[in-house]
Amino acid sequence: MASTEQTKISLPADQYWDMIIEPQRRLFDLRLGELWKYRDLVMLFVRRDFVAVYKQTILGPIWYLIQPLLTTITFTVIFGNIAKLPTDGLPQFLFYMSGTVVWAYFADCLNKTSNTFVQNAGLFGKVYFPRLAVPVSILISNLIAFAIQFGFFILFVLYFAARGTALQPDWTWIAFSPVLLLMMAGLGLGLGIIVSSLTTKYRDLRFLVTFGVSLLMYATPVIYPVSSIPENFQWIILANPMTPIVEAFRYAFLGAGTVNPGHLLYSFSFMIVVVFLGSLIFNRVEQTFMDTV
Amino acid sequence: MTNTAISVENLSKSYRLGQIGTGTFAHDLNVWWARIRGKPNPMLRIGEADHGNRDGEEIWALRDINFTVKQGEVLGIIGKNGAGKSTLLKILSRVTAPTSGKIKIKGRIASLLEVGTGFHPEMTGRENVYLNGAIMGMTRKEIDGNFDEIIDFSGVDQFIDTPVKRYSSGMYVRLAFAVAAHMNPEILVVDEVLAVGDAEFQQKCLGKMGEVAKEGRTVLFVSHNMGAIQSLCQNSLLIDEGLIVGTGKSEVIVTQYLGLISLESRTIFRTSNKDDHLWLEQIELKRNGVEPASIIQTGDHLTIHLVIKLSKPFTRLYVGVDLLDEWERLIFAFHSKEAGLIIYQEIYPELNVEIDIPQLFLLPGQFHFRVVVADRDGQLVEDVPRAVSFDIVPRDYSTHGYTFNNKHGQLFIPFRIKMTSGKNVWANEVEI
Numbered sequence A: 001m002a003s004t005e006q007t008k009i010s011l012p013a014d015q016y017w018d019m020i021i022e023p024q025r026r027l028f029d030l031r032l033g034e035l036w037k038y039r040d041l042v043m044l045f046v047r048r049d050f051v052a053v054y055k056q057t058i059l060g061p062i063w064y065l066i067q068p069l070l071t072t073i074t075f076t077v078i079f080g081n082i083a084k085l086p087t088d089g090l091p092q093f094l095f096y097m098s099g100t101v102v103w104a105y106f107a108d109c110l111n112k113t114s115n116t117f118v119q120n121a122g123l124f125g126k127v128y129f130p131r132l133a134v135p136v137s138i139l140i141s142n143l144i145a146f147a148i149q150f151g152f153f154i155l156f157v158l159y160f161a162a163r164g165t166a167l168q169p170d171w172t173w174i175a176f177s178p179v180l181l182l183m184m185a186g187l188g189l190g191l192g193i194i195v196s197s198l199t200t201k202y203r204d205l206r207f208l209v210t211f212g213v214s215l216l217m218y219a220t221p222v223i224y225p226v227s228s229i230p231e232n233f234q235w236i237i238l239a240n241p242m243t244p245i246v247e248a249f250r251y252a253f254l255g256a257g258t259v260n261p262g263h264l265l266y267s268f269s270f271m272i273v274v275v276f277l278g279s280l281i282f283n284r285v286e287q288t289f290m291d292t293v
Numbered sequence B: 001m002t003n004t005a006i007s008v009e010n011l012s013k014s015y016r017l018g019q020i021g022t023g024t025f026a027h028d029l030n031v032w033w034a035r036i037r038g039k040p041n042p043m044l045r046i047g048e049a050d051h052g053n054r055d056g057e058e059i060w061a062l063r064d065i066n067f068t069v070k071q072g073e074v075l076g077i078i079g080k081n082g083a084g085k086s087t088l089l090k091i092l093s094r095v096t097a098p099t100s101g102k103i104k105i106k107g108r109i110a111s112l113l114e115v116g117t118g119f120h121p122e123m124t125g126r127e128n129v130y131l132n133g134a135i136m137g138m139t140r141k142e143i144d145g146n147f148d149e150i151i152d153f154s155g156v157d158q159f160i161d162t163p164v165k166r167y168s169s170g171m172y173v174r175l176a177f178a179v180a181a182h183m184n185p186e187i188l189v190v191d192e193v194l195a196v197g198d199a200e201f202q203q204k205c206l207g208k209m210g211e212v213a214k215e216g217r218t219v220l221f222v223s224h225n226m227g228a229i230q231s232l233c234q235n236s237l238l239i240d241e242g243l244i245v246g247t248g249k250s251e252v253i254v255t256q257y258l259g260l261i262s263l264e265s266r267t268i269f270r271t272s273n274k275d276d277h278l279w280l281e282q283i284e285l286k287r288n289g290v291e292p293a294s295i296i297q298t299g300d301h302l303t304i305h306l307v308i309k310l311s312k313p314f315t316r317l318y319v320g321v322d323l324l325d326e327w328e329r330l331i332f333a334f335h336s337k338e339a340g341l342i343i344y345q346e347i348y349p350e351l352n353v354e355i356d357i358p359q360l361f362l363l364p365g366q367f368h369f370r371v372v373v374a375d376r377d378g379q380l381v382e383d384v385p386r387a388v389s390f391d392i393v394p395r396d397y398s399t400h401g402y403t404f405n406n407k408h409g410q411l412f413i414p415f416r417i418k419m420t421s422g423k424n425v426w427a428n429e430v431e432i
């Protein structure tokens, strides 16, 4: 019979197995292919994040709009009208709103990814799935929130433009803005997973981080432009990799700000280093994290 | 090797101590600051010695384990608490990584690990089914296809749109098992979770695992229920202190396991609290009059020995030994009073009790004895809820390959059966 012939075919040992579990994977191995296979799960996580916001706040989805609006109004009153900080000649409202919306994306990515391990310990302890699915889903759900908020911001831009405010959006830079977004996502993700890996040992670290992130905002040109800082102090602000990104965003959509390809290159390299380091640490921690819960 | 499903090679796992629960930055900062100033560790309780940093101390949960599982095999994994069973399943399920060695796997694994299920409490049962399915690597379509079956099996259909945080633990496990079992995994891994559900559901799960195995899938099953192990698994693996100490036919391995635990559990020694005047010092089960045992077959001759110590004389003591099943249901109370033993003399300093049961007609399952002692006023002066526990394993009392087990209740009652139809008569007698 034919079957006798078939049984003779034996696969090479390595091909026979679907999976081999070993102690230490290669140092740098993100297994993005595997993550792609789990894309349904990533989308479910994204949905879960939204459902949580829906169900846990009274205002539901409107919260996404109210948050930047209130922050912008507060900043306009305090920093614009009371402290009278300069705004590169832009309408205060637009100046603060652009800073707030852009900053919020970075800050949310960082804050939420730094909770990855602690918040999902229950899930991680029961089943295997690529752990990177969690931070990646956070980037995506924040991106959706960002799109909503940014759209809201654009509405205000159009409103101001219609009222005759002179704004000079720079189309080249607007075309470049997805790269800026990617850089922020990378920074948030990289720093977030580094922190999340450390929180497996130090549970209280994330409070420190939340606090640190809100302080960092003041070292980023969200409420003041870089041009308002005396030349010989600018390097301090520019050492913050978020600075060139926020300024570039503002320059792209409102036409005022300090942009310099060298600074952006610095931010980009910073992002690459942080993502690389983050993956390295994450890779190590995810394998035995569950033993320490 | 062609039809090997799992091959475990030189697998070891160590856990580092001193990493659990110390994790706050403020704590370490405090300790570090104190050390710099040459002060003692401020986090130690008074009188506690400073053992320094315990980080790095290791315990080996698995030591150099080797075995293979064939496709379609149902393998039981047994061993005492802390033997390393759950650790093995966790490594297999990739929840944690091994320290050394490797595991090769053919096919997709679905697992149901100890307590909890990976459900998200805020989400409904339905949403969790999808989430859980996706986590286990199912696509949305596959879950859609199996959804009705999953809900049907779990029996939580009424609550499927309720957030699972309002489920009972039994419902949790039922839904989790249903998802895992209907994922059509090539390999199904089940830790000791079924004990949470009720008897009927356990039975259903065991049945389902049997079905899964019949379809040629591989099942790894951890349980303390020797009856379930014997009825479900042809082969078993016995783990003790991280080592495999036996593999082979389940009957043989179960007996070996029972030998292992009977060495330890034949006696319970208790010391008195200072103000106890009376306490149970020892309880011992003897099977067929001789060997101390914690595994007993249906119909065995069982003897229970109690040693009760008294620090002052008592009169009129009543001793009761309650037989309970694993859901704490009382099956029978062996009570001295109803047996007509009312003692008016003084009892001091020791009371020996022997309860002799010529034939114990219990069907397979897990049981335990509770010991109570009441004084003349009926006040409980001693109460040991789980003084000793034991498993009943099936006896092959039928020649046709069928047998009575826990599907048929808890008690075995010998009977005769006769069926007639016209001139035909069929009759049999069922006894031990």
Ligand SMILES: Nc1ncnc2c1ncn2[C@@H]1O[C@H](COP(=O)(O)OP(=O)(O)O)[C@@H](O)[C@H]1O
Pocket (backbone or CB within 6 Å): A290, A291, A292, A293, B015, B016, B017, B020, B059, B060, B061, B079, B080, B081, B082, B083, B084, B085, B086, B087, B088
């Ligand atoms: N996360 C952990 N950290 C430290 N020790 C652990 C951890 N998990 C289990 N152990 C220890 O490893 C050994 C094996 O545990 P386990 O696999 O849960 O045994 P079983 O499931 O057979 O009862 C036990 O001594 C247990 O205390």
Ligand SMILES: [Mg+2]
Pocket (backbone or CB within 6 Å): B082, B085, B086, B087, B114, B192
């Ligand atoms: Mg266990």
